[in-house]
Amino acid sequence: MQNPYQPYPVRIDEVIDAVEDKSLKTFRFVFLNPEDEEKFSYRAGQFAELSVTGQGEIPIGIASSPTEKGFIMFTVFKVGKVTSYLHNMKAGDIMGVRGPMGNWYPWDSLEGKNIVIIGGGFAFTTLRSSIVYMLDSANRSKFKDIHVIYGARMPGLLLYRDELYEWEKRDDIHMHITVDGTDDPDWKYNVGFVPTITEQKAPSADADTCAIVCGPPIMIKFTLPVLENLGYSHDQIIMSLENRMKCGIGMCGRCNIGKEFVCKDGPVFTMDQLSQTPREY
Amino acid sequence: MKIVKIDKTDWSAGLQRSRESYRLVGPIKGENDDFAGIRELGEGEEPDLTATDTVLSPKSIVYPQSEIMFEYTTDKDSPDANLLIRPEKNYSPCAVVGIRPYDAAAFLLVRKNFDTPEYRDPYWCDAYEASTFIGLAVNRPDSTDFSTSTGSGPFSEKGLDALLVDTGDHYLAKLITEKGEAYVKAAGWKTEADPDTALKQIEEMKAVAEARISSAVAFENIRKKTILELYEADFWEDIAFSCINCGTCTYLCPTCWCFDIQDENRGTNGIRYKNWDSCMYPLFSLHGSGHNPRGTKVMRVRQRFMHKLKYFLDKYDDGIMCVGCGRCVRSCPVNIDIRRVCDIMNSYGTVENACTV
Structure with missing residues (x-):
C-alpha cells in the first residue's frame, strides 16, 4: 500500500484569475509522472490536499471533471498561509497533490433522476465538476432534467463565468444564474438571493428529484426551508461539508462530526445523515 | 501454551544476548530525567521493572511526539526541488520489555x-510491526487502575507477545505469539516450566491482582443511547467547568492519537513533521475563515469524552477508547476523572440517575 501522505508531484500548468477581485485563482495542474494521473482516479464531489512544499497542505474540492483528461483543476480562495503563498506561485512551479479524498455525490443512485444544483459564492467548484460530468455526451442521457441555480454577490464574483454563459445557451440544462445586485445595465440574468431564485425556479420535488446544495452557511440556512416547502425530503437534499483538515484520510482526528470524519466518511452527506450528527461544522 | 521460567540471575545476561538481534526499549529513569519514561535503551542500560507505570504512556515508541515524515529542498536548482522524500529510519526488530498490559492493549x-x-499510516504501522511486546504483569495495581472493566487488566495478554510474571526470585514468561517465542529464544531463556503448575500460579496471582482493583467503568447504557442524546445532554457544562484545556490528559493517554502536520524550514531545506496534537486546543479545529466548530471549552471537553466513550464505541463496536490506565486521573491538574464522566454518561436519563440528583 502506498504512503497516503506522499503527494503526487505536479507542475502548475496555468493560473487563472477566477473572479474580478482576484481573491480566487484557478490552478491547472499536470502530473509530472503520467502514471500518477491514472492513480488519481476521482469522481465529482471529491477533494484533494494541495501540498506546497515548505508551506503546508490545504484540502480543496476538485473543480475539474473526471471526463476532462490530461489535467486537474482547483479554484482556491486566498485566506491563510498556504493559499496566500499559492496565489503567488507561477505556471511551471512544482508542487504536490494528494488524493483523491473523501466520498462523492452519489452518482450511482442519482442516475435516472432530475438533478437540481444550488450553489452560492465560491462553493461552486465540485458543482462545476458535477455539471461538466453530467453534460458529457457519454453521461447526459443518464440524467433527466438538470437545473442549476448559482448566485454570487455580483457578476464579477461568479466562478467559471464563460462556462456559465455557454451552458445558458444549451437546451439540455436549465441555468438560473443570479447575483445579489448589479449596476450593469446589460446584465441579462436574474437578480436576487439564491433562496429567492430557488423558490421561483427550482422544480417541485417528486420521487425522482434530488438537490445538491453547496454554499455559505447563510445561503444554506435560507435555502433549506425553501426546498422543504417544495417537497424535498431530507434524503433528497445532498450537501458537501468543510472542516479544518490535515491528513485527509480519517486519521488526524480534527474534522469529525460525531463519529463521522468529514474527510473520509464525507464530505458529502444527505440532510438526513446530518440531522443525526452533532453540528460541529 | 508454553511457559518459560527465567531465573533473575540470568535476566541481565539474557537481555544482553537478545541485543544481538533486537533493539531494546523499556522503562527507565535516567540521571537527568524528572520521571521514568519508556525509550530505547542505550548500551549498558536495562529496563527498570520497578518503574513500569510511567507518567507518559509508551505510545511514543510507535508514535513519537514529533516525527519526520518527509525531507525536502525548495532550492530550485536541485533536481529534487519541492519533492518530498521519506528518510530512512531504523525499523529493525525492537523488543519492548516491561510494558504494562493495558499499554499494550492500547496499541490494538x-x-x-x-x-x-x-x-x-506507514510511520505508525512500520514501527508497530517492528516491535515485540514483552509485558510485565501488574501484581499491585494502584487505586486509579480500572483496566479490568475496559477489557484489559493487570494480567491481560491483549496486544502482548509474551507476558512476564514476577514471582519473586524468577519470572514466568507466558509465550503468547510467535514473536514472543522468538524473543525469548533470542534471549536464550530455555528452562520450560511445568505448564500446569506455572499456569496455576499465574492464575492465582492474577486473581489477587484483579481483586485489588477497586474502581470500574460501565458503558452498556452509553451504547444504547444515540450520539445526539448524549451530545445534547445537560451535564457537559458541569464536567467542563474546572477544565483549563491544558491538554495533559491527551498527551499522556495511551489511546489518544490526534496529530498535526507542519512544514519547518531552514533556508531552502525543510522537514514535514507529524506532531501530537490535542482536541483541547481551539486551533485544532479552527477554520481559515475564523469560524470554529468547537470554539468553546465545553465543546472541546465534550469532544474528548464523546470520542473515547461513545464515537469509538459506536464506530468499531469493540469497547471504549480507553484502557483504564488511570494516567489522566492522576495527572489532571483540576481532578477531572474519566471514571466519573463515564458514569455520568452511562447513567444519564436512567431512573437511578434521576433519583440521585
Missing part, C-alpha cells in the same frame, strides 16, 4: 485508526 485500539482497509 490505536491500530484501528492507523491501519485501515483503505489507508495504512
Whole structure:
C-alpha cells in the first residue's frame, strides 16, 4: 500500500484569475509522472490536499471533471498561509497533490433522476465538476432534467463565468444564474438571493428529484426551508461539508462530526445523515 | 501454551544476548530525567521493572511526539526541488520489555485508526510491526487502575507477545505469539516450566491482582443511547467547568492519537513533521475563515469524552477508547476523572440517575 501522505508531484500548468477581485485563482495542474494521473482516479464531489512544499497542505474540492483528461483543476480562495503563498506561485512551479479524498455525490443512485444544483459564492467548484460530468455526451442521457441555480454577490464574483454563459445557451440544462445586485445595465440574468431564485425556479420535488446544495452557511440556512416547502425530503437534499483538515484520510482526528470524519466518511452527506450528527461544522 | 521460567540471575545476561538481534526499549529513569519514561535503551542500560507505570504512556515508541515524515529542498536548482522524500529510519526488530498490559492493549485500539482497509499510516504501522511486546504483569495495581472493566487488566495478554510474571526470585514468561517465542529464544531463556503448575500460579496471582482493583467503568447504557442524546445532554457544562484545556490528559493517554502536520524550514531545506496534537486546543479545529466548530471549552471537553466513550464505541463496536490506565486521573491538574464522566454518561436519563440528583 502506498504512503497516503506522499503527494503526487505536479507542475502548475496555468493560473487563472477566477473572479474580478482576484481573491480566487484557478490552478491547472499536470502530473509530472503520467502514471500518477491514472492513480488519481476521482469522481465529482471529491477533494484533494494541495501540498506546497515548505508551506503546508490545504484540502480543496476538485473543480475539474473526471471526463476532462490530461489535467486537474482547483479554484482556491486566498485566506491563510498556504493559499496566500499559492496565489503567488507561477505556471511551471512544482508542487504536490494528494488524493483523491473523501466520498462523492452519489452518482450511482442519482442516475435516472432530475438533478437540481444550488450553489452560492465560491462553493461552486465540485458543482462545476458535477455539471461538466453530467453534460458529457457519454453521461447526459443518464440524467433527466438538470437545473442549476448559482448566485454570487455580483457578476464579477461568479466562478467559471464563460462556462456559465455557454451552458445558458444549451437546451439540455436549465441555468438560473443570479447575483445579489448589479449596476450593469446589460446584465441579462436574474437578480436576487439564491433562496429567492430557488423558490421561483427550482422544480417541485417528486420521487425522482434530488438537490445538491453547496454554499455559505447563510445561503444554506435560507435555502433549506425553501426546498422543504417544495417537497424535498431530507434524503433528497445532498450537501458537501468543510472542516479544518490535515491528513485527509480519517486519521488526524480534527474534522469529525460525531463519529463521522468529514474527510473520509464525507464530505458529502444527505440532510438526513446530518440531522443525526452533532453540528460541529 | 508454553511457559518459560527465567531465573533473575540470568535476566541481565539474557537481555544482553537478545541485543544481538533486537533493539531494546523499556522503562527507565535516567540521571537527568524528572520521571521514568519508556525509550530505547542505550548500551549498558536495562529496563527498570520497578518503574513500569510511567507518567507518559509508551505510545511514543510507535508514535513519537514529533516525527519526520518527509525531507525536502525548495532550492530550485536541485533536481529534487519541492519533492518530498521519506528518510530512512531504523525499523529493525525492537523488543519492548516491561510494558504494562493495558499499554499494550492500547496499541490494538490505536491500530484501528492507523491501519485501515483503505489507508495504512506507514510511520505508525512500520514501527508497530517492528516491535515485540514483552509485558510485565501488574501484581499491585494502584487505586486509579480500572483496566479490568475496559477489557484489559493487570494480567491481560491483549496486544502482548509474551507476558512476564514476577514471582519473586524468577519470572514466568507466558509465550503468547510467535514473536514472543522468538524473543525469548533470542534471549536464550530455555528452562520450560511445568505448564500446569506455572499456569496455576499465574492464575492465582492474577486473581489477587484483579481483586485489588477497586474502581470500574460501565458503558452498556452509553451504547444504547444515540450520539445526539448524549451530545445534547445537560451535564457537559458541569464536567467542563474546572477544565483549563491544558491538554495533559491527551498527551499522556495511551489511546489518544490526534496529530498535526507542519512544514519547518531552514533556508531552502525543510522537514514535514507529524506532531501530537490535542482536541483541547481551539486551533485544532479552527477554520481559515475564523469560524470554529468547537470554539468553546465545553465543546472541546465534550469532544474528548464523546470520542473515547461513545464515537469509538459506536464506530468499531469493540469497547471504549480507553484502557483504564488511570494516567489522566492522576495527572489532571483540576481532578477531572474519566471514571466519573463515564458514569455520568452511562447513567444519564436512567431512573437511578434521576433519583440521585
